[in-house]
Amino acid sequence: MTNNQERLQKVIAQSGVTSRRKAEELILDGKVKVNGKVVLTLGTKVSPNDKVEVNGVPLEKEPPVYYLLYKPRGVISSVKDDKGRKVVTDLLSDEITERVFPIGRLDYDTSGVILLTNDGEFANLLMHPSHKIDKVYVAKIKGIPTKTELLQLRKGVKSGQDVLKAVQYRIISSDKKANTTLIELTLHQGKNRHVRRMMEEIGYPVQKLKREKFGFLTVEGLTPGEYRPLNPKEIKQMRNLAQ
Template identity: 75%
Template sequence: MTSTKERLQKVIAQSGVTSRRKAEKLIVDGKVKVNKKVVMELGTKVSPRDEIEVDGVRLEKEEPVYYLLYKPRGVISSLKDDKGRKVVTDYLGEVKERIYPIGRLDYDTSGILLLTNDGEFANQLMHPKYEIDKTYVAKLKGIPSKKELLQMKKGVRSENDLLKAVNYKILEVDKKKNTTILEITLHEGKNRHIRRMMDEIGYPVTKLKREKYGALHLQGMKSGDCRPLTPHEVKQMRHLATDKIVKQ
């Protein structure tokens, strides 16, 4: 927290407990206390000296932290798994803060995954309206035509979802092996978005990696590597989100 007063929902989000939107609902539902008193007004401002409780748990004051993980395949984008499989926090070493993934990558998908305890930052990057580019490289079974690939930009229906790609680029075609390597850029990432989209078009994904997330990339990293984001990178990602809002 800073030395000045800030909105209660923002302070809750910055603590890493939840997103600002969910924090607002908790306040309205009467599940937040400030100095032992229930507060239900969204405009309430608090100072660092105030004691805040969310759902009966006292809010701890943590400094915001931001990590980039090169998630390997076969790892769950969660903090724990009841089947005993590896989870993303297994790769973070001695991180004391209560961090969690920003969004998720499928079990069989590798690449960039961000983790933080800053709920507001996480909400900005996950919300579709901020239109942060997420670039993937997919290996496909088969060789789609240009007309078939254009369906991705128009949108493909799957299980009541309209799945779209912002852009795509063919990186490699292997006629002997009957495979295609495709770069695909998304703004919104629904569950198994690319795999479902390509299944509907008729070219199943056999391998998938997220190589870029906004201004961030995997250059110099190996699968399983993790590093903190630099202050400049955090600022870049915030700027990408706010810049999109200004242009809307």
């Protein structure tokens, strides 16, 4: 056994094919081969020289990459869109050849920080709700809510089958003449259209929304549509936040 061997499910996850948990399911279902033989044992270790296949498709071993993108409004948080709309990966340079994908989603009309990677394990680590990584949003809402109304955000607001919560909130400013409020909201959950649905339920629809922070990461120094690689220290700190 050599020091550069890794657990099979970790190798699959790091390739960007799927999360580690899903990789484990694929192994147990007999969908993974190593050097032409089906492997059913979790924890099996492989080296860079081993040929791994998932559902009959050889695993391409790409080096892991991590990017922070300032997503503009009017862009889909996906790698493709059946309606032909622009997606976040369209904003990346042709020099980036790795098959990256966004970690989580931002709504079409929401701007702000989003991470892209080809490391499925890293993505799964950051998105798992039990890890409670802060995601900070600033919303411009119609109306000026009372303290009592805002308390509902901490308790949880029922919307369809979901209970939507904010870990904390802070009023930044209110404009009585325009009848609008600027509010900062910190979430741990990441439900579909979370902030917009939550605010609509208490009667204060969102007019504009931006994600200011993902953990400690911000879009400082970037303009909408620009991106930068995460440095090794940032990658390590994000892992530590989740763990």
